[in-house]
Amino acid sequence: MGYAQLVIGPAGSGKSTYCSSLYQHCETVGRSIHIVNLDPAAENFDYPVAMDIRELISLEDVMEELGLGPNGGLLYCMEHLEANLDDWLTEELDNYLDDDYLVFDCPGQIELFSHVPVLRNFVEHLKSKNFNVCVVYLLDSQFITDVTKFISGCMASLSAMIQLELPHVNLLSKMDLVTNKREIEKFLNPESRVLLSELNQRMAPQFAKLNKSLSELVDEYSMVSFIPLDLRKKSSIRYVLGQIDNCIQFGEDADVKVKDFDPEDGDE
Numbered sequence: 001m002g003y004a005q006l007v008i009g010p011a012g013s014g015k016s017t018y019c020s021s022l023y024q025h026c027e028t029v030g031r032s033i034h035i036v037n038l039d040p041a042a043e044n045f046d047y048p049v050a051m052d053i054r055e056l057i058s059l060e061d062v063m064e065e066l067g068l069g070p071n072g073g074l075l076y077c078m079e080h081l082e083a084n085l086d087d088w089l090t091e092e093l094d095n096y097l098d099d100d101y102l103v104f105d106c107p108g109q110i111e112l113f114s115h116v117p118v119l120r121n122f123v124e125h126l127k128s129k130n131f132n133v134c135v136v137y138l139l140d141s142q143f144i145t146d147v148t149k150f151i152s153g154c155m156a157s158l159s160a161m162i163q164l165e166l167p168h169v170n171l172l173s174k175m176d177l178v179t180n181k182r183e184i185e186k187f188l189n190p191e192s193r194v195l196l197s198e199l200n201q202r203m204a205p206q207f208a209k210l211n212k213s214l215s216e217l218v219d220e221y222s223m224v225s226f227i228p229l230d231l232r233k234k235s236s237i238r239y240v241l242g243q244i245d246n247c248i249q250f251g252e253d254a255d256v257k258v259k260d261f262d263p264e265d266g267d268e
């Protein structure tokens with residue numbers, strides 16, 4: 001059995017930074033983890049790249065040879081990956097053993113997890129290779145100070161949940177930039193009543209019905225809750241990793257230490 005995190009979320013939400021912090025954390029605690037680059041447009045890495053989509057296809061070549069723009073080019077690259085699951089990915093995965101833990105750093109274009117099937121097929125392939133997979137969805141905490149942006153982040157996360165049908169952990173990234181932690185707290189386990197009243201305050205009266213439906217939708221999928229991620233704090237990284245490990249049943253036999261997240265925790 002292998003273990004995998006699929007790290008997704010909007011552009012710039014902090015996916016690659018999370019991957020690199022996770023790598024450093026695991027290195028410090030003596031745990032083995034391999035980070036895979038799935039972004040054909042990525043250029044600089046703060047982590048050792050264990051597998052790299054750019055060895056399969058280069059975005060630059062695609063844009064040049066097919067005359068595509070950056071986003072069309074990216075979708076082409078991902079479809080190429082999809083077409084090569086049985087050979088390229090299978091060969092690459094052969095380098096990893098039972099019990100190996102892979103983290104896939106994905107591109108930020110949200111169409112990849114909202115309506116094209118490539119990630120879903122990618123995940124099916126991982127499952128067929130005996131991997132337990134969990135989605136880690138990052139949303140930038142800077143966005144959710146505004147309830148309308150929070151709702152849009154929730155909808156994107158929901159569409160990934162529905163598309164991918166995997167265990168799913170939502171993270172609020174960049175908590176170090178949040179000055180008013182109280183303001184954020186109501187969004188961690190959002191209550192439909194609170195969302196509704198905030199939406200109604202924020203938007204013109206003719207949206208009241210839509211606001212009600214949206215807040216109920218978030219409520220019905222009660223799995224939309226967020227864990228704050230503060231990369232400065234070891235306790236935060238440890239807690240997040242513990243939650244994800246639980247989701248993919250990693251370390252059920254081993255002694256995995258999990259500490260409760262305490263928002264008032266000092267820096268470690």
Ligand SMILES: Nc1nc2c(ncn2[C@@H]2O[C@H](COP(=O)(O)OP(=O)(O)OP(=O)(O)O)[C@@H](O)[C@H]2O)c(=O)[nH]1
Nearest residue numbers: 010011012013014015016017107108174176177231
């Ligand atoms: N303060 C702060 N900045 C962060 C954090 N995480 C990421 N950033 C910054 O946010 C920007 C985007 O971070 P990335 O990790 O590249 O985001 P990404 O989701 O991988 O972006 P794409 O791959 O382009 O979609 C960079 O300037 C990071 O330095 C964080 O925890 N705190």
Ligand SMILES: [Mg+2]
Nearest residue numbers: 015016039106
């Ligand atoms: Mg990135």
